[in-house]
Amino acid sequence: MWVQTLHLDNFRSYKEAHVEFAPGVNVLVGSNGQGKTNIVESIYYLATLNSHRVASENSLVKSGELSAVIRSKINQDDRALTIDIEINPGKTNRAKLNRSPVPRVRDILGIVRVIMFAPEDLALVKGDPNERRNFMDQTLIQRTPKFMGVKSDYEKVLRQRNALLKSSHRENIDSTLHVWNEQLAQLGAEITHSRIQFIRDLTPFICTRYHLISGGEKAVSASEISLTYQSKYLTEGDLESLTHNDIKEQILGQLDLRKKEEFVRGVTLVGPHRDELFIRLGVLPLKGYASHGESWSAALALRVASADVLKADGIEPILILDDVFAELDVLRRTTILELTQDAPQVFITAAVESDVPIEIGGARFHISSDSIVAHNGDSL
Numbered sequence: 194m195w196v197q198t199l200h201l202d203n204f205r206s207y208k209e210a211h212v213e214f215a216p217g218v219n220v221l222v223g224s225n226g227q228g229k230t231n232i233v234e235s236i237y238y239l240a241t242l243n244s245h246r247v248a249s250e251n252s253l254v255k256s257g258e259l260s261a262v263i264r265s266k267i268n269q270d271d272r273a274l275t276i277d278i279e280i281n282p283g284k285t286n287r288a289k290l291n292r293s294p295v296p297r298v299r300d301i302l303g304i305v306r307v308i309m310f311a312p313e314d315l316a317l318v319k320g321d322p323n324e325r326r327n328f329m330d331q332t333l334i335q336r337t338p339k340f341m342g343v344k345s346d347y348e349k350v351l352r353q354r355n356a357l358l359k360s361s362h363r364e365n366i367d368s369t370l371h372v373w374n375e376q377l378a379q380l381g382a383e384i385t386h387s388r389i390q391f392i393r394d395l396t397p398f399i400c401t402r403y404h405l406i407s408g409g410e411k412a413v414s415a416s417e418i419s420l421t422y423q424s425k426y427l428t429e430g431d432l433e434s435l436t437h438n439d440i441k442e443q444i445l446g447q448l449d450l451r452k453k454e455e456f457v458r459g460v461t462l463v464g465p466h467r468d469e470l471f472i473r474l475g476v477l478p479l480k481g482y483a484s485h486g487e488s489w490s491a492a493l494a495l496r497v498a499s500a501d502v503l504k505a506d507g508i509e510p511i512l513i514l515d516d517v518f519a520e521l522d523v524l525r526r527t528t529i530l531e532l533t534q535d536a537p538q539v540f541i542t543a544a545v546e547s548d549v550p551i552e553i554g555g556a557r558f559h560i561s562s563d564s565i566v567a568h569n570g571d572s573l
Contacts, residue, residue, distance in 0.1 A: 195538035200264040203255040205231035218555025229542040229560040240307035251282045303338035308500045311515040314492040325470035332499045347380040359459040382441035384465040398498035407490040423469040
């Protein structure tokens, strides 16, 4: 699977842009602020319906415009598919598959699979828990697209329940709260169970990858990275043995115990939206104790290991390397280079071409504020 053509209307800085890509490596070179990251961001959006840079879709639409459109032709097993997405901030987004509207935008998930590496990845280990929750959830969407529906439904229930807790009319709402509790626990258990199983599958890959990325035997902590799923509503012990129903019952129990506190604070205090992926190096938390190099190694290992999990599932994701080579030393560059060799398609952005390792060939595109030009000089 690879992206054959991409057409953007009013997406980010582009009034209109059209690019034809090749399988294998595609390198986009341009100074900062010229729009190269906007191109790979649109490809990431095709795969995840999210941006890797911003939470709000308002920023995805060119200033002064009401909507943006991403049109693409995807080569899948030597047959062409077209995916069109219309982004309408504040309204319902729309999508077409092979020119036919789909009932829900998320119905196009699973056609394009992407793993992205970006400078923002350092937030995976240095940022707040929401960064790590997003990492788990976005990878799960790549792994099992229907997870997007579960997550979306959970967020809707969470908003409704929070609105009820904030309501000034709290008399006789126990029956209504019970309904929301059931839905929150049901959906929350699905998310939690999926995350726990993902961490189980990720762990052996990240241990191997961190060991190699950080220098193997030369690094004291190289074999000591560990991942733990932390949740205040789950009893300590073997989380992997918990069934969906076990998790649901524990969520319901904690919701009942913390009901008074939730009314005081006006928010839902129990559920996967408050969980954490805890990372250790040896016996110490990685966040707050790791050096800058160890943090980069761990962040890179998380991304590479997530690609390993997808490959183990039989999924060959597109790789997007957004301005990362300038940040990486020779050892970490080698790890990334290994990934590019087998990927069906790779997108690399760089401010200057010398940032891209000489071992990497492929198609070249030079990006400026008003044009996208192939290496041979033909304007696209």
